Amino acid sequence: MASTSFPVQPSEKSSPLTSAPTPPETVVTSSPLAAFAAAASPFVNTYGRFASWKAGLGLTNPGTTENMQKEVKMTHTTNHIFDGARADLSKALSFNPAFQVTHSFNLASYNNPATYNFGAVFADGDLFMQGGSDHEGNVTGRLNRGWSSNNITKVQMQIANNPNAQSMLQLEQDYQGQDYSVNLKAINPSPIDGTGIYVGSYLQSVTPRLALGFETVHQRVGPGMAESMTSYLLRWTSPPSPVSSLSAATGSPAPGSHEPGKWIATAHLQAPGILQATYWQRLSEKVDVGADLQMIIAPGRRDAIATVGAKWDLRMSTMRAQVDSTGKIAALLEQRFAPTFAFLVGGEIDHVKNQAKVGVGIMLESSAMTEEMMAQQQPPSIPM
Secondary structure: OOOOOOOOOOOOOOOOOOOOOOOOOOOOOOOHHHHHHHHHHHHHHHHHHHHHHHHOOOOOOOOOOOOOOHHHHHHOOOOOOOOEEEEEEEEEEEEOOEEEEEEEEEOOOOOOOOEEEEEEEEEOOOEEEEEEEEOOOOEEEEEEEEEEOOEEEEEEEEEOOOOOOOOEEEEEEEEEOOOEEEEEEEEOOOOOOOOEEEEEEEEEEOOOOEEEEEEEEEEEEEOOEEEEEEEEEEEEEOOOOOOOOEOOOOOOEOOOOOOOOOEEEEEEEEOOOEEEEEEEEEOOOOEEEEEEEEEEEEOOEEEEEEEEEEEEEOOOEEEEEEEEOOOEEEEEEEEEEEOOEEEEEEEEEEOOOOEEEEEEEEEEEEEOOOHHHHHOOOOOOOOO
């Protein structure tokens, strides 16, 4: 039996095995922001540790350089005494926002002529505006704009209607940090030639009771004519009382609240050798005392003036008295017969110069609103 052979069919050629394509290598590069963050990380960590350490010191805001001697000025008669007869008539047209107009009359005295001044005040939580004009046409204005509770822009201006007087413009920025304060001023600045007076101050709390700072005044009267002077500041306060009223926001003593026994000492040293030192203490709820010492220690000149004063706050009256080393004795009484009516009488005697002055005045306040309307409104927090 013959065998049958079958032709062998060529097998299909198998396709060769191929590997998956290799993805391109990824080059890792850091962005400029990441590089900057890595470089700044040690400084950020150091600042964070410093901030934590400073927060543990319990530092509070030291106040502004302008108000360093506020308590002494409120105690002495220097900023309150007047000569001749005076009358201030005020009327409140609105309570919130606050709107008030004032007519001030000053009769002629031995040293000053008779004057009249009209003033108006408008204030709300973010804005404070005050303006006035006297009988000679001189105009004054003041504007405070509060961007926040600790950041205020202030503008003051004076337009003189007298060729012998000079108009004035002052721009000011005030910032209150948690434990420091910064203030910048520009008086009559000129953007063309840069003339004007520029003032910068910084006050820093270094302990809960001690604050140190400086104030620099740069005056430029013309091209190539400029001078600068730096003075140094110190403010030292008594230890806080455990029963003192505290601010709910910061835990520090509320502004304007001073318990009995509270004292404040300040010093202001200027470059030419001028030193001003003050001391104020609250003896009781109704009695404050203050002392001021001004010394000039310069080559060829030695001079000093010391002033001591006291203030008594009674139920319906306030009494101020002071005496200084030049022989001046002054006293001022403000007696309120009603919440809207006050009578003032004051005098000053200079025994060395054999001079004296006496002042008598009244303050009358009225309102266009009823007591019920005023009770329904809360006074605004004015940015000062």
